[in-house]
Amino acid sequence: MAIEQRSEVGGRRSVGHVIALAGGVGGAKLAHGLAQILQPEQLSIVVNTADDFEHLGLLICPDIDTVLYNLAEVNHLKQGWGREDESFKVLVETKRLGHDAWFRLGDRDIALHLLRRHMLDEGLSLSDITSNLAERLDITHPVVAMSDQAVRTIINTPEGELSFQDYFVHRRCEPIMLGMTLQGLAQARPSAAFSDALVEADLIVFCPSNPYVSIDPILALPGVQKTVAAKPALAVSPIIGGAALKGPAAKMMAELGVEVSALGVARHYAGVLNGFVIDGQDHDLTAAIETLGMHVHTTDTIMQDKAGRVRLAGEVLDFAKTLGVKEPA
Amino acid sequence: MAIEQRSEVGGRRSVGHVIALAGGVGGAKLAHGLAQILQPEQLSIVVNTADDFEHLGLLICPDIDTVLYNLAEVNHLKQGWGREDESFKVLVETKRLGHDAWFRLGDRDIALHLLRRHMLDEGLSLSDITSNLAERLDITHPVVAMSDQAVRTIINTPEGELSFQDYFVHRRCEPIMLGMTLQGLAQARPSAAFSDALVEADLIVFCPSNPYVSIDPILALPGVQKTVAAKPALAVSPIIGGAALKGPAAKMMAELGVEVSALGVARHYAGVLNGFVIDGQDHDLTAAIETLGMHVHTTDTIMQDKAGRVRLAGEVLDFAKTLGVKEPA
Numbered sequence A, B: 001m002a003i004e005q006r007s008e009v010g011g012r013r014s015v016g017h018v019i020a021l022a023g024g025v026g027g028a029k030l031a032h033g034l035a036q037i038l039q040p041e042q043l044s045i046v047v048n049t050a051d052d053f054e055h056l057g058l059l060i061c062p063d064i065d066t067v068l069y070n071l072a073e074v075n076h077l078k079q080g081w082g083r084e085d086e087s088f089k090v091l092v093e094t095k096r097l098g099h100d101a102w103f104r105l106g107d108r109d110i111a112l113h114l115l116r117r118h119m120l121d122e123g124l125s126l127s128d129i130t131s132n133l134a135e136r137l138d139i140t141h142p143v144v145a146m147s148d149q150a151v152r153t154i155i156n157t158p159e160g161e162l163s164f165q166d167y168f169v170h171r172r173c174e175p176i177m178l179g180m181t182l183q184g185l186a187q188a189r190p191s192a193a194f195s196d197a198l199v200e201a202d203l204i205v206f207c208p209s210n211p212y213v214s215i216d217p218i219l220a221l222p223g224v225q226k227t228v229a230a231k232p233a234l235a236v237s238p239i240i241g242g243a244a245l246k247g248p249a250a251k252m253m254a255e256l257g258v259e260v261s262a263l264g265v266a267r268h269y270a271g272v273l274n275g276f277v278i279d280g281q282d283h284d285l286t287a288a289i290e291t292l293g294m295h296v297h298t299t300d301t302i303m304q305d306k307a308g309r310v311r312l313a314g315e316v317l318d319f320a321k322t323l324g325v326k327e328p329a
Helices: A025-037 A062-071 A089-096 A107-121 A126-136 A164-170 A192-200 A211-219 A224-229 A249-255 A262-268 A280-290 A306-321 B025-037 B062-071 B089-096 B107-121 B126-136 B164-170 B192-200 B211-219 B224-229 B249-255 B262-268 B280-290 B306-321
Strands: A004-006 A012-014 A018-022 A043-047 A053-055 A058-060 A143-145 A152-157 A160-163 A179-183 A203-206 A233-236 A275-279 A295-299 B004-006 B012-014 B018-022 B043-047 B053-055 B058-060 B143-145 B152-157 B160-163 B179-183 B203-206 B233-236 B275-279 B295-299
Touching: A018 A025, A018 A211, A025 A043, A025 A062, A025 A306, A043 A062, A043 A192, A053 A164, A058 A107, A062 A107, A062 A126, A062 A143, A089 A107, A089 B089, A089 B107, A107 A126, A107 B089, A107 B107, A126 A143, A126 A192, A143 A192, A152 A164, A160 A164, A179 A211, A192 A224, A203 A306, A211 A224, A211 A249, A233 A306, A262 A275, A262 A280, A275 A280, A275 A306, A280 A295, A295 A306, B018 B025, B018 B211, B025 B043, B025 B062, B025 B306, B043 B062, B043 B192, B053 B164, B058 B107, B062 B107, B062 B126, B062 B143, B089 B107, B107 B126, B126 B143, B126 B192, B143 B192, B152 B164, B160 B164, B179 B211, B192 B224, B203 B306, B211 B224, B211 B249, B233 B306, B262 B275, B262 B280, B275 B280, B275 B306, B280 B295, B295 B306
Parallel strands: A018 A043, A018 A203, A043 A143, A203 A233, A233 A275, A275 A295, B018 B043, B018 B203, B043 B143, B203 B233, B233 B275, B275 B295
Antiparallel strands: A004 A012, A053 A058, A152 A160, A152 A179, B004 B012, B053 B058, B152 B160, B152 B179
């Protein structure tokens, strides 16, 4: 069921239906690049919801919103969250009214959150709401919440358990991560759109997102890892030259006693992936990653601008064609 | 249990504990005036909640907020709702996202609504939330939600039933009012703070608010009208020279077949009040109102500015001292 599609970056590719798994900024960038090449019916962008949380009576979905804003090209180009050309009138007033405004919600961002809140009150599911918001932002590619049930990442630290946003935003990732648990996982299942895409998928792409707090929660949903392991699947390493471009991935790996490198990430995904994309600076890790049963593609994985996103997405799709179908386990 | 208090407008008064019943702008103005004269422990401002509604996932309490903003002196001086020095960044964005933004919520207003929503999610009652918000706005006088249970005014029109805000804001009061019903009344009771104030009260003042949609819902709560009828109680007429300063009171009276005058209002309250304050232009109605068993005080009832509010509040309290205790019914 491979579909022919026209690429903006030249040539024709045949990759069929692609699922991109995405967390924060890095994930949103590659998803945005893929959306420039693949038609809406060829791509499902499945987004982590385990770092969602309630704040000021609003459901904040940091990863979904980062993906939405990037796909709609209204994201703030430098800060990695929120919207460009944003104001903070509401936040200033909540502060004046004595509320601890540790989470910075801009006015435009609040507008989207009020619509989400309204739809939640009307009983819509998170995945339906996400589709609705994507449509309002004129996004044509499906942005899919991984689950309609609440899964919440809890970071285990020497101080005890911290909710992810408390750890991430409030505490700026300072506490040492001893491990993590996914609250609510037992009651959660993939959303219908995610399940359907999994059946249809010819390729799964793990965008360069945090393996622990962005990708693992998606894989942890019932049936997902098994399905992914049986299909052509590749990751773009979020670790470049032993560091993460953004976010706490490298710090977490070190604290969990894992080698902080693209190889460390590849080991984490061993048995699930048959392709791995690393940055040029990590070229010397190729052989070690190949021993894990993965093909390796080496390129510039830093997406400086939109052209860089499209270029990397094109390379990922080209590389995918070389992976072939996995042997049944 | 009369309390001696110092008046800003001269002299000393002894009126004990006063309950002011308030709806929208007119009510908020007189309540603000009373708060300049009476100490916080001498005044409870009890506010109608029957025009509350849900919008964009927020609980909008138009009358409570008008009272809060007036008491805090942050109200918009001309428009009668919302805050002075307001911006509409969120609203512009919700509109851009395709939401029908018929209810104009400013950014500062939204800040307060987010705090309210947050406290509702935490399980606090509307009266506790209202106290909390009053405190955040540095208001020292108790602002009391009439009830913690939802009561909703439904306007009966030839087109069918309309929720109050749909009738009032969306439809600009254009449909003819055939009558009204109070949804949820059977399950509602006065809030604890209102009940306590009712026991303590030596005087009840009906601020110049709409008799049907602002004052009646408060009186309709179990036990309220009976208690009010047994105590010294007066109203300031919201109808001056056959018209309402603001809002649909006059239009409603006409449509309900009631005489559109201060006398019409007084008849509506017959048996409940023993005092009635009318504007100088309605002086010729005095005798007719007195036949209803009310003392009448005539003065300038239009509150042009803060000094006007304080002056009218002072006159109301002076007039109240002449009412004496009602005969047991």
